[in-house]
Amino acid sequence: MSAPSISRRRLLSVPLTLGAAAVLPGCAVPRVDRIDDSGGPARLNALFMKQASYSEEDVRAMLASFHELHPDITVRPTFVAFEALHDKIVVSAPAGTYDVVLIDCTWPAELAGKNMLLDVTDRYDPAWQADILAGTLGGVSYRGRRYGVPWSPGAKMFFYNAEMIKRAGVEETSLATWDGVVEAARALKAKRVVEHPLVWSWAHAEALMCDYAQLLGAFDGRFLDENGRAAFHTGGGVRALEWMRRTLEEGLSAPSSVKLLEDDVKKVVCQGAAAIALNWDYMYAEANDPKQSKIVGRLKPALAPKGPTGKGPAANGSMGLSVMATSRRPDAAWQLVTYLTGKENQLRYARNTLPVWKSAYRDPVLTTGPQAPLVAAEQAQLESLVERPAVAQYNAVSQQIQAAVQSCLVTGTPAAQALAAAAARVNEIIGD
């Protein structure tokens, strides 16, 4: 009969099948975990993200070129919002829907810890280690094993409004340390260049974690000790938070910082209402867009300032491509990952997203053009990144730390006290 009758039968079969399944609610729907290594034609499903790093058009074009090279592998891409990416991976994992997924740098501990990602350590080419930007590798690793290849590197960069700095009579080189930044901010405030020279994304959100991680790194702190227990409530972790609190008390940091996210910080900076901020690289292009910015040509990217012990890491915001452990065609999936993350492919689209390969940064496409200053700064920064805690229950842990930092910044709880309480809860969560 015609097609509609089939689909109608299929429709009818749904409630019936589910009804039958309900008889045995304890049994999981059987998973097909047979691996097909015949090397025959493969159909892969790949999960990407909308509206950040490589655009949907870029990814589709990449996949088309991949298909030309590997006619026997067909890739069906799915694009979802960043917010939906994690949940989609978790929900689809048992069904084995996706072969290749895009992952954020805070997820390997959770996803690999739950055996969702394929361990690709042994598939790594020895030469990669030296050429991949060191900082980005942390975002695809867990307990010394690799669970993917970095694809879109990102560091929360240090930016300053060079024109304001000059007006305050401050040397740009003095911004190389956080002490220097505080002095510069005092000068900017004293000379009334700007009311609150510093602005941060310190709202109760992941953005706060990135900034705190960066300062914790600069002040030589650690999130976790070698036994995997909380360590941010001693030493550098406390000093970083006390430093944050002081800049607020002194009026150097905008009081609204505790309510802002990255996008808000971008707006404040582009309005010329602050001189110094941390943000992802996308702020640079928008600050130079006359339609959105009053500070065209004034924003400068630089290496993150250093703390007292000379460390100046930036928060890692890289993303990587992983093969799902439930993929039925892991070899074909790995071919796709290596193609997409490969230097040649990345260089072709380097105008939109930076490559993860150090050697690629010598290419004229990156050394020239309006983005060149940012590229140079970010390449250097990507060698020195700080990871947020690599624990399977990352979200829960992050929530606790955010709450502690906020309670110090907003209600004035002493830093050591707030962090100690959070550390106890974090240990409880990790201990589960």
Added chain:
Amino acid sequence: MTAQGRNERQWPLALALLAPSLIVVLGVVLYPMGRTLVLSFLDATSALQDAFDFVGLDNYTELLSDSGFWATVRRTAVFTVFSTVVELGVGMLLAQFLNQRIRGQWFFRSLVVLAWALPTIVGANMWRWILHPEYGALNGLLTQAGLLDTYQDWIGGPQQALFVVALVDAWKTTPLVAILLLASMQTIGDDVYEAAAMDGAGPVRRFLSITVPMLKPAIAIVLVLRTIEAFKVFDIIYIITRGGPDSGTTTMAFYTYLQAFSNQQFSIGSAAAYLTVLFIFVLSLVYLRMLRTETKGLV
């Protein structure tokens, strides 16, 4: 004929009438409900594993002895009571207004439907923007009107934020409540009001002594539905506050989400879901008992 005899006779017809909805509903949800119930007695911490240890009621006792969970329950109760009271109060007045015979009534009704039809995703994002501490419209408006000296962070404190998301939920569903009540009001004959008016009852009196009692079944339905929905509210919180600040807006639905999706504690999430159902069920029974005379047989 005895009552028993009538029951026997009507049974086949009732089954025939109910069969389609039973298939449509149970066909889809029975399996997942059973699976979730089973999970709540296991120790499932991964989506990929098949076999888990049976832990009996451990997940439930763990939740019930966790002060964090009870804080979640308390927040859910505050959210539910606050949003339901606002919805019912405003919805009743709105329905009464929409039931008036005035010129251009279609316009007001359309406005209400428009507010209701605006997707939650859009409404929630709109509120996030309105309430924004830096460039939110509310701050701008209130400072310009001289009602506010400095910009407020409307969702800055945990308690404040809970009331704000409850208000946004009420904003979203008040039109629905009004329309439900309006539909019910229209079943009240004009003659009832006319008779009361002739007896000298004023508009307020007529509203209290005719409209409200006649609407009791509808109010019962609204109360139960809104309670259930309020317990399940997820998207508004997901968009506006993500459960923060300081877990201030983590209601039971969001708690379930955090456990099951962010932490992959599927068993704890499942147990939390069934406890949610238990709470809603008890609450619904209380409501229905309270409004019993008019709704006999609803449960």
Added chain:
Amino acid sequence: MAIFTEATGGVAGDFRAALVNSLLVAACSVAVSLVTGVLGAYAFARLRFRGRGFVLFLFMLTYMMPPLALVVPLYLAGAALDLLDTRTALTVVYCSLTTPFVLWLLSGYFRALPAELEEAARIDGCTRVGALVRIVLPVARPGLISAGLLAFLMAWDEFFYALVFTSSPASKTVPVALAEFTGRYSLDFGQMAAGGLLAAVPPVLIALFFQKHITRGLAAGAVK
């Protein structure tokens, strides 16, 4: 704004596809839940039978379940049946959400209607189902329309299942398409607002179209 003018493909094309998906899924859900809901509601409103309380309990239980708790097993079932990323799967799930709701709403509505009307018809030789179709339904029109509209909006507005089950323009619905206007660090509020207004148009048109029926006060007339 780009949403209105852009040709196929890209944001605008995806959004238009989402509008069509949403319309189809919501319309099918309304049709199914109204038919099944009316029959079931009538049974609840007018018939006395054993197991009545239990069936009602089952419906209420399903309605009380947070979708979050059901989505993982449902996803597995959808994958096993090869129904992921299809409008069919969403329709099936939405029918299970809207049916108890419609049924419950209408059973209250039917009970509020005087039984004498039907009894008269049945004395005239009408069967129960005949009386339901010929006598009860015309009188219950405002209730049916409200219930249908509610079911429509429920399906139209549903976010979570759609987020999890759909992934391509073949089945993505409006709320999911709207959510994609939120970038990782930013929110395109212009697109969100334009898309939101556009998304509100179909339900508003439907409501406006049926409003006359509501305002005509059919039910009020019948009680006299």
